[in-house]
Amino acid sequence: MRDFTTTTTTLLLIVSTVFASGVYGARSRKQIGNLMASRLAEMSPLGRFMVGKLREELGDQLDPPPYVDVAVDDRILPCSYERRILNAEYEDIRVGITSRLDFEFIPASEPASINILNSTARFDTSSSTWTSENSQSFGMYNSSQSDFIDAPWLGSVIVGNNQDVTDSQRQSGEKSNQKEVTVDVSTTYVCPANTLCRVETWTYTANIRGISTLVPMVDSQCYEAWARKNYKGFPKDYESDRFDPDLGSNDVVYAYHAFRRLGKSNSKLMHSNLTIPSVHEQIPEWTRFGAPYYNIYKLDELQDFDDDDDDDDNEEEVDDLMDDQSKMDNTTDPQFSFFQVLPSYLEDEAWWPDEDKYGVEFNIHERDTINIPTLHYDGNPKRTQVMLEIPIPAHNWSNNTRRGSRVKRQTSTGAGTLQAWRDDLKDRGIKYKLLWTNVCDQEEGEKTEKDCGWAR
Known part of the structure; x- marks a missing residue:
């Protein structure tokens, strides 16, 4: 009873208020279910404001771009991966609101003060998804389990094309793992008389659609262990052991000399992820795997080619671009000499070739979509608690059941349903009031904008 105190101290009023909330609130929940409440929240001025704030934050975090490493079938190349690097713009970000009802309250003839003690957010802690619309390469491994590398792209992610992910989850019987996080709050709010005051907690999910660049990679430590296990006579020590090339195939010889070369160049390369362009032509198996991905x-x-072309100033620009592309394709153009590459620098937990010496063009680009809950760095959800004030005209109280039926019929009409609900609630004078939010909270030590700048 301490949660709800009215402007009077009459026990009868408190009891009648709670009783009214239980009876009329049940009907209200039927009129405004969580799904409809979520859609209405997205259209409200407050909802659009919060969505805009989250889109700004996510837009800032698209540089450097998010990526995911997906294991490729060992039958193609042991210990190999495909890195999908998503390039997206601010316009590619969509943020949705999920509304959860905390409680409803209806004072009778006088306003009532409501003590709001907590807020409960419910969100899905099962895997986020990274899907491709028309991936051919996903046929290598169907859907896979992997990890986002950096915040806010934290957590496990199911990777695959749309059909693979759907079928995989259905066959395994996987269900969403709903988690509830309740935080204590201390907010007092006055609910006007004859008004349905609906307290909701909003959580948010983001959908980011962009173009992924596919980069082939290999785990050097894993591959070396595989080579020792599968190649007869593969030495344990590259310095003291002598390798007899007659004991193995050309693949064994190339693998031995490549790892010996990598170890001498930089011992860290023996325990790292290597992009295939960074070890171009070191091991034929690696080069064959990477060939479709890059030039x-x-x-x-x-530059030598460009110097030769300086005299051809009258050529069309489009011809120049086509000519440049043909020069890049050293895998098919015999005028380029055979050359090997060694890794130069480490970035995003993978080694890359020297950008001052080599140019790399990646050939496979696919449209991908990321779906993630919006979380803070500590893994807790970003949330907003709001109060909806829905005036209830006195003459409609006795006809509420009939009104509920009319609105229910509206919800079955299809395309006009959402607009009908919005117009109906607008006509009824619904107001969204911000109670509190952590959407704009920063990491410890950073300045936080109170209420995200929303004027209460």
Whole structure:
């Protein structure tokens, strides 16, 4: 009873208020279910404001772009991965609101003060999804389990094309893992008389659609262990052990010399993820795996071609671009000499070729979509608690059941339903009031904008 105190101290009023909330509130929940409440929240001025704030934040975090590493079938290449790097713009971000009813309250003839003690957010803690609309390469491994590498792209992610992910989840019987997080709050709010005051907690999900660049990679430590296990006579020590090339195939010889070369160049390369362009032509198996993904060329050779073309100033720009592309494809153009590449720098937990010496063009680009809950760095959801004030005209109280039926019939009409609900609630004078939010909370030590700048 301490949760609800009215402007009077009459026990009868408190009891009648709670009783009214239980009876009329049940009907209200039927009129405004969580799904409809979520859609209405997205259309409200407060909802659009919060969505805008989250889109701004996510837009800032698209540089550097999010990526995911997906294991490729070992039958194609042991210990190999495909890195999908998503390039998206601010306009590609969509944020949805999920509304959860905390409680409803209806004072009778006088306003009532409501003590709001807590807020409960419900969100899905099962895997986020990273899906491709028309991926051919996903046929290598169907749906896979992987990890986002950096915040806010934290947590496990199911990766696959749309059909693979759907079928995989259905076959495994996987269900969403709903988690509830309740936080204590201390907010007092006055609910006007004859008004349905509906307290909701909003959580948010983001949908980001962009173009992924596919980069082939190999785990050097994993592959070396695989080579020792599968290649007869593969030495344990590259310095003291001598390798007899007659004991194995060309693949064994190339693998031995490649790892020996990598170890001498930088011992860290023996325990890292290597992009295939960074070890171009070191091991034939690696190069064959990476061939469809990229073209690599020496920048000084490209400059030689450019110097030869300086006299052809009258050529069309489109012809120049096509000519440049043909020069880059050293895998098919015999005028480029055979050359090997060693890794130069580590970025995003993978080694890459020297950008001052080599140019790399990646060939496979696919439209991907990320779906994630919006979380803070501590893994807790971003949330907003709001109060909806829905005036209830006195002459409609006795006809509420009939009114509920009319609105229910509206919800079955299809396309006009959402607009009908919005117009109906607008006509009824519904107001969204911000109680509190952590959407704009920063990490410890950083300045936080109170209420995200929303004027109460």
